[in-house]
Amino acid sequence: MTDFTAKTDADGITTLIWDVAGKSMNVMSTDAFAQLSGLIDAALADPAVKGVIITSGKADFAGGMDLNVIAQMRAGGAAAIFDGVMQMHKVLRKIERAGMDAKTNKGGKPIVAALPGTALGIGLELPLACHRIFAADNPKAKIGLPEIMVGIFPGAGGTTRLVRKMGAMMAAPFLLEGKLSDAKTAKAAGLIDEVVAPEALLARAKEWVLAATDADLVKPWDAKGYKMPGGTPYHPAGFMTFVGASAMVMGKTMGVYPAAKALLSAVYEGALVPFDVALKIEARQFTSVLMNPSSSAMIRSLFINKEALEKGVHVTAVPGPSAVLAALVVAGLPTDRFFFEGFLPQKSAARRQRISALAPIPGTLVFFESARRTAECLADLAAVLGDREAAVCRELTKKFETVRRGSLAKLAAEFADEPTPRGEIVLLDRSWYNRAGVERVMGFCSDAEYTEFMRQTPEFERHLQDRYFTIRNERYVLPIVVPIEVVSFLSRPISLSVRLFANILAGHITLKVFAGFIVTLGGLGFLGWLGALLPLTMTVAITALEFLVAALQAYVFAVLTSMYINDAIHPSH
Numbered sequence: 020m021t022d023f024t025a026k027t028d029a030d031g032i033t034t035l036i037w038d039v040a041g042k043s044m045n046v047m048s049t050d051a052f053a054q055l056s057g058l059i060d061a062a063l064a065d066p067a068v069k070g071v072i073i074t075s076g077k078a079d080f081a082g083g084m085d086l087n088v089i090a091q092m093r094a095g096g097a098a099a100i101f102d103g104v105m106q107m108h109k110v111l112r113k114i115e116r117a118g119m120d121a122k123t124n125k126g127g128k129p130i131v132a133a134l135p136g137t138a139l140g141i142g143l144e145l146p147l148a149c150h151r152i153f154a155a156d157n158p159k160a161k162i163g164l165p166e167i168m169v170g171i172f173p174g175a176g177g178t179t180r181l182v183r184k185m186g187a188m189m190a191a192p193f194l195l196e197g198k199l200s201d202a203k204t205a206k207a208a209g210l211i212d213e214v215v216a217p218e219a220l221l222a223r224a225k226e227w228v229l230a231a232t233d234a235d236l237v238k239p240w241d242a243k244g245y246k247m248p249g250g251t252p253y254h255p256a257g258f259m260t261f262v263g264a265s266a267m268v269m270g271k272t273m274g275v276y277p278a279a280k281a282l283l284s285a286v287y288e289g290a291l292v293p294f295d296v297a298l299k300i301e302a303r304q305f306t307s308v309l310m311n312p313s314s315s316a317m318i319r320s321l322f323i324n325k326e327a328l329e330k331g332v333h334v335t336a337v338p339g340p341s342a343v344l345a346a347l348v349v350a351g352l353p354t355d356r357f358f359f360e361g362f363l364p365q366k367s368a369a370r371r372q373r374i375s376a377l378a379p380i381p382g383t384l385v386f387f388e389s390a391r392r393t394a395e396c397l398a399d400l401a402a403v404l405g406d407r408e409a410a411v412c413r414e415l416t417k418k419f420e421t422v423r424r425g426s427l428a429k430l431a432a433e434f435a436d437e438p439t440p441r442g443e444i445v446l447l448d449r450s451w452y453n454r455a456g457v458e459r460v461m462g463f464c465s466d467a468e469y470t471e472f473m474r475q476t477p478e479f480e481r482h483l484q485d486r487y488f489t490i491r492n493e494r495y496v497l498p499i500v501v502p503i504e505v506v507s508f509l510s511r512p513i514s515l516s517v518r519l520f521a522n523i524l525a526g527h528i529t530l531k532v533f534a535g536f537i538v539t540l541g542g543l544g545f546l547g548w549l550g551a552l553l554p555l556t557m558t559v560a561i562t563a564l565e566f567l568v569a570a571l572q573a574y575v576f577a578v579l580t581s582m583y584i585n586d587a588i589h590p591s592h
Contacts, residue, residue, distance in 0.1 A: 022051040024076075025058050031069035032225050033062045038076030045081040047141045048088055049103070056110045063118045063128060070228035072221065073149065074133040079160070081142025089171070093309050100309050104302040107175045111148035112298070115238060124241060129231040133224040135217065136160040139199070143210070144177035147184070150236045152210075153224045154202040155217040162210060163199035172282040174305030179289050179297045183240045185209050186249030187286055194282060240294045251290045281308045342415055343385050349422050350410035357383040365392070367399055374403040397431035519576045526565040533558045 022045070027033045035058055039045045062068045075081065092100045119127035132146035134154040143164055146152045154162065164173045164181070172178060173194065181190045189209065192198040202214045215223045239245050247254075285304040289297030343359055358380045363370045377384055388396045393411065400409070406426045411434070413421050423430060533554045540551035 021054055022048070023054045023058055025062070027065075027068060030225070030229065031067050032072060032228055033058075033065075033068050033070070034072045034074060034221070035059075035062075036074060036076045037081065043077075044079050044137070045075055045077060045142070046083060046085040047081065047145075048085045052107060052110055056113065059110070059114055059130075068128065070129040070131070070231065072131055072133055072224045072228065073145065074221065074224075075135055077135075079136035080132075080134040080138040081140070081145070082137065083140025083142055083165075084175075089309065097306050097310050100306040101302055104174055104305055105299070108298045108302060111145065111176050112295070114145075115148045115150075116241075117150070117236060119233075119236065124237045125233045127233065127236045129228045129236055131224050131228055133220050134160070134162070134202075134211070135220060138162045139165055140173070140177075141175055144173055144175040144180070146211070147177060147180045150231070150238075151212045151224075151227055153213045153215055153220060153227075154205065154211050155220045156202055156214050157217060158201055160202055161199040162202065162205040163197065164193055165197035165199060167195060167278055167282065168197040170278050171308055172278045172285070172305065174301060174308075176298055176301065178282060178285055179294065179301050181210075182286050182290065183245075183247055183294070183297075186247060187290070188249050190286075194286075195279060247290060252287055253291075277311045278308050281305070342387075342412075345415040346385070346410070346412040347383070349415070350412060351424060352383045352408065352410055357385055359385045362387045363396060363399075367395065370396065371399050371403050374400060378404055394431060394434035394437075397427060397434055401427035401431045516576070516580075519572055522572055523565075523569055526561070526568065530558060530561055530565065533561065 022037060022039045024036050024038070025033055026036065035055070037045050037051075039048075039051070059071070062071050092103050095103075114130050117127035117130050119125060129151070130149050131151045131153060132149040134142075134146065134152065136155065136157050137160045138146060138154075139161065143162060154160070164177050166173050166177075173181070178194060181193060184190075185208075193208075193210070200208060200210065202211065205211045206214050213223065281304040285297075285301045288300045292300070347357060358377070360373075360377060363373055363386055386396070390413075397409075397411070404427060406428050408424070409427045409430055410422060410424045411430055412423075423433070425433075536554040537551045537558065540547040540554070543550070
């Protein structure tokens with residue numbers, strides 16, 4: 020079974036059709052690369068072939084690299100990864116050079132890409148190596164390099180080619196943010212060359228191939244005198260871009276995503292050397308990222324483990340201190356970002372209000388819930404969050420461990436029709452953007468949201484242990500805790516009033532002491548009155564200060580009293 024097939028027409032145009040059997044969208048595999056390489060060799064060697072069109076037999080061009088292949092490459096170690104990436108570079112470089120003479124840049128055959136729809140990852144890196152990119156005017160199509168969103172970066176030449184084609188600044192949104200565009204937007208940005216009507220896609224590609232000249236086949240970076248758009252790191256125009264880039268990336272990622280830093284290094288170092296050397300640098304940095312445990316964990320959790328779960332593979336977690344972490348392992352939901360809320364309010368109205376506040380958080384939401392309220396909680400989650408993917412986990416790492424996955428509506432209906440389950444239950448909800456299975460470095464959340472997430476993460480385990488211990492043992496501690504809390508809530512306003520009175524009284528006593536000095540010194544005559552000037556000045560100053568302090572303390576204590584009273588009236592908040 021082949022992923023690529025070749026057809027040569029009467030005009031000498033060979034069309035390579037990419038069509039992976041059994042998949043809704045084309046993905047690149049090691050075997051497919053070998054097939055593509057062989058077909059390109061055959062076309063270049065055949066004198067009857069005038070040019071090549073690479074297109075898809077499906078509605079879309081390609082969804083990217085098969086991530087299972089990436090996992091297999093990693094299993095072979097750094098050398099296997101580097102060699103595999105360099106082999107991909109060799110094939111794409113062969114397409115790019117297309118048989119041209121190394122010195123004259125003449126004698127090559129035009130090779131173009133015709134994209135009927137979505138082209139992602141290697142599905143764009145391959146066209147970038149072609150001499151021209153045509154895309155159908157398909158508003159549903161998405162074109163871009165989203166690798167950064169799964170913890171890696173474009174390593175098959177996409178990083179180097181895009182930067183040399185557009186410049187570092189213009190390429191940044193597509194490389195560092197994984198920005199996706201439709202065909203017209205991609206053309207306006209410079210990602211592709213032409214947008215044509217779907218029915219005219221292949222005809223226009225063939226027309227260009229037949230009319231192409233030697234000059235049309237030479238990539239800018241292979242031409243003599245090439246200068247990078249926007250300037251290189253040491254060029255006056257590019258200096259500011261590269262100087263600020265590192266600080267920008269570190270500020271956005273907090274240093275926790277190695278792919279962004281490695282990509283920036285590949286761009287910086289690659290801009291200072293010839294193109295073929297830059298490809299080696301890109302491969303080296305890609306290898307470094309793929310060997311990083313953080314990146315491999317993101318790929319595994321976002322794609323591979325999820326696919327295994329969908330195929331019925333049983334996944335469990337070893338016992339540990341946290342039910343939440345165990346649930347995240349077995350749930351099959353994204354773990355790149357998650358937010359632990361704990362127990363939601365018991366009343367439906369308050370619970371829905373809290374869920375609405377949590378809805379915009381860009382990550383998997385994690386809740387605890389009692390067995391008897393599970394169905395009600397799921398119903399409220401479905402009503403507020405919509406038909407999101409979720410998991411209900413109970414009795415984790417124990418004999419009767421159960422994990423149920425599905426949409427919130429489906430789970431709510433199932434639990435409503437069943438007896439109340441027993442045991443500990445953890446609810447997990449898959450956030451809105453994670454339907455694409457991505458981790459967003461930039462763009463999907465604000466800087467403030469990202470900073471808050473990074474702040475909360477180190478506190479997660481401690482907060483979980485404290486909250487969980489209290490709830491588990493509520494039947495034993497409630498008789499003790501409730502009277503203490505009641506006395507505490509009632510006594511706080513009184514204690515605050517006493518403290519405010521004491522502070523004000525202390526100020527009045529100080530004033531009385533200084534006034535006593537004035538009276539005493541005044542009785543000593545002229546010299547005494549001179550000596551009394553200092554206590555008099557201090558008395559006036561302290562009086563003014565007392566008015567200010569009294570006002571501030573009254574305001575502060577009034578606010579605190581209001582907060583305590585509010586907590587006593589609304590304990591669920």
